Amino acid sequence: MACFLVPMGEAIVTSVVQKAVEKRERRPGGAAAGERGLTWSRKLGWLNKLLWGGTVLLAFEHLWHGEIVPWPPFLTAMENPAHVAPMLHEVATFGTAMAVFVTVLWLVIVAIAERKAAAPAELRFDSAKGAK
Amino acid sequence: MFLIITALAAIVSTAVWYSQAPGDKYRVGLLSLMFWGATMMWFVDHVFAYLTEGGEFFEVNLDATMLGVCVVIVGLLVWQVILLISDPKRVFSRR
Numbered sequence: 154m155a156c157f158l159v160p161m162g163e164a165i166v167t168s169v170v171q172k173a174v175e176k177r178e179r180r181p182g183g184a185a186a187g188e189r190g191l192t193w194s195r196k197l198g199w200l201n202k203l204l205w206g207g208t209v210l211l212a213f214e215h216l217w218h219g220e221i222v223p224w225p226p227f228l229t230a231m232e233n234p235a236h237v238a239p240m241l242h243e244v245a246t247f248g249t250a251m252a253v254f255v256t257v258l259w260l261v262i263v264a265i266a267e268r269k270a271a272a273p274a275e276l277r278f279d280s281a282k283g284a285k
Numbered sequence: 286m287f288l289i290i291t292a293l294a295a296i297v298s299t300a301v302w303y304s305q306a307p308g309d310k311y312r313v314g315l316l317s318l319m320f321w322g323a324t325m326m327w328f329v330d331h332v333f334a335y336l337t338e339g340g341e342f343f344e345v346n347l348d349a350t351m352l353g354v355c356v357v358i359v360g361l362l363v364w365q366v367i368l369l370i371s372d373p374k375r376v377f378s379r380r
Binding site: 211 | 291314315322325326327329333359
């Protein structure tokens, strides 16, 4: 009904955080972890793209199914008081689960990327060539 | 069906992105992450719906297929608008 609202809320928060982190990293002597090219603003950028992309496409799906409309109150469930409680329940369960799942997978991606970036260059070269 | 089509779009766009990596002039990485985000969210939605309501996991019908195709079109459209605005080839800024 409106489950995409939770990932959308998270996306708004992470976008603001990314901007703040990016600003801090650009400062001279800032904590730009640039040596390995994996800054926190870049990693947060991945999460933002996952969340915003999912939100936009899920919003389109809800539009397709007539669950959202381009005029107030935007959510068709809001037009009938009996539908409000199930909608809020769906937002709390489905929406939260979606946001948590995407965030956990993003953390896994970040952990793998950091491990790859931290590997010595020689080792990375060898594994790429398939040599011992 | 739209979950399958979106997942397929995510896999194809990731393959295209990787073939050009580490360069990402045309922002295919953005397109890939957009499709992966939607795929993950719909996967959770399908699992929850299957566990709570039962029925078939994948909805295979014409409406769901058309929705999947339209989702891919919307994803490509959003990516293309962002690409044209960012204009990495500087086509619009040339005199």
